[in-house]
Amino acid sequence: MDEEKFDVIVVGGGLAGSTAAYILAQQGLEVLLIERGNYAGSKNMTGGRLYAHSLEKIIPNFAEEAPVERKVVNERISMMTEKDAVTMSYHSPRLAETGSDSYVVLRGKFDRWLFDKAEEAGAMVTAGIKVDQLMVEDNRVTGVICGGEEMKADVVILADGVNSLLAEKAGLRKRVQPSHVAVGAKETYELPAKVIEDRFSLTGDEGTAWLFAGSPSSGQVGGGFLYTNKESISIGLVLGLEHITESGKTLEEMMVGFTNHPEIAPLIKDGKLLERSGHVVPEAGLSMVSTLYGDGFLICGDAAGFCLNIGYMVRGMDLAITSGELAAKAVLKAKEKGDFSSSSLQSYKEMLDNSFIMNDLSVYKNFPAFMDNPRIFNQYPSMLSGIMADMFIIDGKPALPLRKKAMKHLKAVGLLNLAKDALNGVKSV
Ligand SMILES: Cc1cc2nc3c(=O)[nH]c(=O)nc-3n(C[C@H](O)[C@H](O)[C@H](O)COP(=O)(O)OP(=O)(O)OC[C@H]3O[C@@H](n4cnc5c(N)ncnc54)[C@H](O)[C@@H]3O)c2cc1C
Incomplete structure (x- = not known):
């Protein structure tokens, strides 16, 4: 040299x-x-x-x-309202196979x-x-x-x-x-490994990755995340910088709402807050x-x-x-x-x-524009939670056919909006 x-x-x-x-x-x-x-x-x-x-x-x-x-073997996605959560979970050893494995x-x-x-x-x-x-x-x-x-x-x-x-x-x-980036806020809660494994049905070094849409970001474009570490849980929010002021809530208030949500609070109960952090994340893809x-x-x-x-x-x-x-x-x-x-x-x-980089960025190039749709973050979580409530809550009142109950929630979003969003969603991926 x-x-x-x-x-x-x-x-x-x-x-x-x-x-x-x-x-x-x-x-x-x-x-x-x-x-x-x-x-x-x-x-x-x-x-x-x-x-x-x-x-x-x-x-x-x-x-x-x-x-x-932890090695992720469990993927979860939830749509949330203030009190409810509709969750899809995928638990598979295939997620842990070499080549398709991922780690928190x-x-x-x-x-x-x-x-x-x-x-x-x-x-x-x-x-x-x-x-x-x-x-x-x-x-x-x-x-x-x-x-x-x-x-x-x-x-x-x-x-x-x-x-x-x-x-x-x-x-x-x-x-x-600003329209190309989001702001992320994260908290890390310490908990014993055994408690984490019991709360998330995990064994050994298995882990869960969980994303949330709806109330965590106060219905704004953005969402929540939760990842299980060995002896702590990472939980946080990502919000589009452009939309951050629209809900009238501060990021701190949204974090309080998220961590106190009935779906989340029991998972981090008795956890000791170890760390708070914030960072900007690129969001606009290609x-x-x-x-x-x-x-x-x-x-x-x-x-x-x-x-x-x-x-x-x-x-x-x-x-x-x-x-x-x-x-x-x-x-x-x-x-x-x-x-x-x-x-x-x-x-x-x-x-x-x-490489996969330009390929994947090109494949999903229309996705950021599709996601810039407030319906995904406010009306759809309410719609799903309404349908679930009508399916599972039995209170002795005379039943209506499920299709009629569901239609009420679909109409609240608008059938045209649903069709348009479904089409745009499919086109964007
Ligand atoms: C809330 C949030 C959640 C995310 N979740 C995920 C996820 O689950 N999975 C995933 O794959 N990605 C996720 N990401 C994105 C991921 O974190 C980033 O894409 C990744 O960190 C990019 O790595 P990098 O090395 O390019 O940049 P960085 O990690 O930002 O590293 C840049 C480095 O440069 C240093 N630096 C900057 N300026 C200077 C300077 N002038 N002189 C010297 N050093 C400097 C910084 O200190 C830093 O160490 C997330 C991001 C955020 C914010």
């Missing part, structure tokens, strides 16, 4: 950045990985469940050594582990240092500036998360639009994907807009890991050619186009 110049500087020790640094260091490149948090993961937040396929290809059997919480993770532990893996592989890593700006010479990114100190590299990988202020400041991408590469730089993970929220599942971490992997591979190709220009780094985009 030239004394002042690295092969690669990676900004951000989240999943995208640490993956890229790990792969590049393994291949013998001089890599500097810079994380602004006091330790990797200290600034990061997720619901959260990691779909394992992406990291499994890079570190086979990673879950045996990584600090994962706590980023404070998990990101730290991956960051350490990058260091073990030979990357120079530093935490507690913020990159203030990119060095740009002759329209080419040539390094970074931290606290007035300049550090040069052939190429800079930007993995600095959803706002990617560095790219914006350097004029490499536009400011993130339309949010912005600049991906240029002369001397690549952008990956949330910073590139790689995140999928399709109502019944949220995926950002597997996209972050694979985009970090592909950014590293593009750098390795560029290194072979000794060319770090935009045209050389274009191989990153080609690899992304051939």
